[in-house]
């Protein structure tokens with residue numbers, strides 16, 4: 001491990017859940033390395049990855065738990081929910097069934113996770129626009145209805161909004177831990193729906209300045 005990963009000011013545990021093959025492992029790899037590699041193998045049980053972010057001078061260590069989406073690992077993966085500060089529930093925008101499953105994943109999180117776990121809804125494979133089966137507005141509505149922090153669309157293949165999604169979680173967790181985090185209303189705020197309460201941070205990154213996607217208005 002990079003020695004710099006050893007020192008940190010905050011440690012947040014983030015769990016990635018969602019149906020098999022929605023791209024959870026690719027998302028974690030993209031966050032860790034910025035690279036996409038075609039994966040053939042499904043995750044067995046749980047893997048974990050660490051990356052330390054620098055957020056306004058604070059070293060925020062993100063410990064990301066990538067869980068298997070396959071049913072047969074459910075008992076193992078559930079045992080990791082309790083200690084998570086944040087959860088990303090991922091679906092594949094080109095497979096409706098994976099979005100329909102989100103309700104079940106939310107239910108599992110309610111059953112096995114901590115009461116105050118921060119959640120975000122991640123619609124992955126945004127690059128497969130031609131095969132889209134789930135509209136972003138639907139995801140926004142669900143996120144809003146379930147009291148989630150945000151709905152975000154990502155592409156692990158194109159490294160599109162992946163970094164931003166994790167940074168958003170980190171910033172919000174800092175805020176929840178009493179840290180002041182600048183309200184940053186840069187260009188990239190358009191990427192995600194964020195609940196409009198005053199304690200919610202927004203999201204910005206120079207890499208997303210070219211994106212013209214409008215925020216979801218739900």
Ligand SMILES: Nc1nc2c(ncn2[C@@H]2O[C@H](COP(=O)(O)OP(=O)(O)OP(=O)(O)O)[C@@H](O)[C@H]2O)c(=O)[nH]1
Pocket residue numbers: 018019020021022023024025026027037038039040041042043044067068069070124125126127128154155156157158
């Ligand atoms: N087009 C496209 N394909 C992707 C993307 N992310 C992942 N994939 C592909 O989707 C398949 C599944 O990816 P994984 O990351 O292994 O999926 P997973 O959700 O971790 O699956 P489990 O380990 O079974 O839970 C692989 O063939 C990836 O190459 C993406 O953003 N766009």
